[in-house]
Amino acid sequence: MVFTRYVEAGRVVLINFGPDAGKIATIVDIVDQNKCLISGPAEATGVVRQVISYKRIALTDFLLKIERGCSEEDLEKAFKDEGMAAQWEATPWAKKLASKKKRASLNDFDRFKVMVAKKQKSAIIAKKMKELS
Amino acid sequence: RIHQHCKNEFLTMGKATKTEAPKHPRFYPAEDVKVETKFKVRQNPPKIRASITPGTVLILLAGRFRGKRVICLKALESGLLMVSGPYQINGVPLRRVNPAFVIATSTKVDVSKVKLSKYDDTYFGRDKTTKKEGEEEFFMGDAPKPAVVSDQRKADQKEVDTALMKVVSSTEMLEGYLAALFTLTNHDKPHLMKF
Numbered sequence: 158m159v160f161t162r163y164v165e166a167g168r169v170v171l172i173n174f175g176p177d178a179g180k181i182a183t184i185v186d187i188v189d190q191n192k193c194l195i196s197g198p199a200e201a202t203g204v205v206r207q208v209i210s211y212k213r214i215a216l217t218d219f220l221l222k223i224e225r226g227c228s229e230e231d232l233e234k235a236f237k238d239e240g241m242a243a244q245w246e247a248t249p250w251a252k253k254l255a256s257k258k259k260r261a262s263l264n265d266f267d268r269f270k271v272m273v274a275k276k277q278k279s280a281i282i283a284k285k286m287k288e289l290s
Numbered sequence: 291r292i293h294q295h296c297k298n299e300f301l302t303m304g305k306a307t308k309t310e311a312p313k314h315p316r317f318y319p320a321e322d323v324k325v326e327t328k329f330k331v332r333q334n335p336p337k338i339r340a341s342i343t344p345g346t347v348l349i350l351l352a353g354r355f356r357g358k359r360v361i362c363l364k365a366l367e368s369g370l371l372m373v374s375g376p377y378q379i380n381g382v383p384l385r386r387v388n389p390a391f392v393i394a395t396s397t398k399v400d401v402s403k404v405k406l407s408k409y410d411d412t413y414f415g416r417d418k419t420t421k422k423e424g425e426e427e428f429f430m431g432d433a434p435k436p437a438v439v440s441d442q443r444k445a446d447q448k449e450v451d452t453a454l455m456k457v458v459s460s461t462e463m464l465e466g467y468l469a470a471l472f473t474l475t476n477h478d479k480p481h482l483m484k485f
Contacts, residue, residue, distance in 0.1 A: 261482065261484070262484060264395060264396045264397065265347075265349065265393075265395040265483075265484075266347070266395065266397040266464075266467055268483075269463070269466070269467045270463055273463065273466065
């Protein structure tokens with residue numbers, strides 16, 4: 158059991174709980190065993206610099222090259238240079254979250270359209286399966 | 291007997307100036323007369339929740355047509371909603387429906403071109419003419435009486451539905467949507483569903 162994602166300055170995290178839930182941020186510094194200092198950076202993600210408990214965040218695979226306790230400016234630059242926002246959106250994790258959100262926002266008519274689309278898809282597959290067998 | 295104005299002077303003589311004592315009429319009824327109350331009960335028009343507007347697609351939750359998706363045409367004076375399937379899509383005729391037993395979806399249809407001015411509660415009210423009293427009805431018992439739909443109703447239904455169908459067929463998949471029944475299946479959480 159080797160750990161690969163560490164809590165360190167530059168680790169990109171996903172916030173799971175609280176007013177910024179669903180947004181990504183970067184660990185800037187570590188406070189103690191239970192909490193760390195994170196920042197969006199604020200302009201890029203909407204998460205202001207704040208102390209947050211590890212219980213509220215999930216570590217991602219991404220790591221930015223920043224110094225511990227770096228300024229917001231440096232953080233912005235690193236975030237932008239890496240294109241972190243786009244990289245995150247491309248991950249299957251982010252896509253799953255987005256689709257869950259979309260599903261929750263569907264109205265009754267949309268759910269009907271989804272049902273019809275699923276039926277059409279399975280009909281095509283069933284037809285093909287019949288051909289092959 | 292002291293004269294009126296002297297009486298007032300008499301009263302105000304030793305005291306500080308007070309307001310005049312109320313003047314009593316010379317004759318008054320022997321028993322107390324009830325004073326008419328000034329507050330009259332005002333019947334305000336019933337309020338219908340904001341999510342229900344003319345043209346909203348509604349899901350009927352109770353009654354003969356439960357589960358059907360219908361189009362709300364207007365709100366009647368009694369607070370009930372006038373509704374139509376349209377009849378050719380799902381079999382729901384021009385009908386009144388209680389808004390308490392309805393889910394209002396966010397899907398709206400434009401019904402401004404449909405003529406609805408002649409429909410009100412009296413149109414839908416039950417006819418008071420047919421009441422056979424006496425032995426005949428007693429011996430018939432509780433046999434279900436066949437429903438008779440008047441020709442006027444059929445004509446009105448056709449008129450409204452042709453106007454509605456024009457709008458419904460312009461939106462993709464709306465006809466199929468109105469034909470389908472609403473059901474809950476496994477993993478559905480109605481309190482989290484957006485309508």
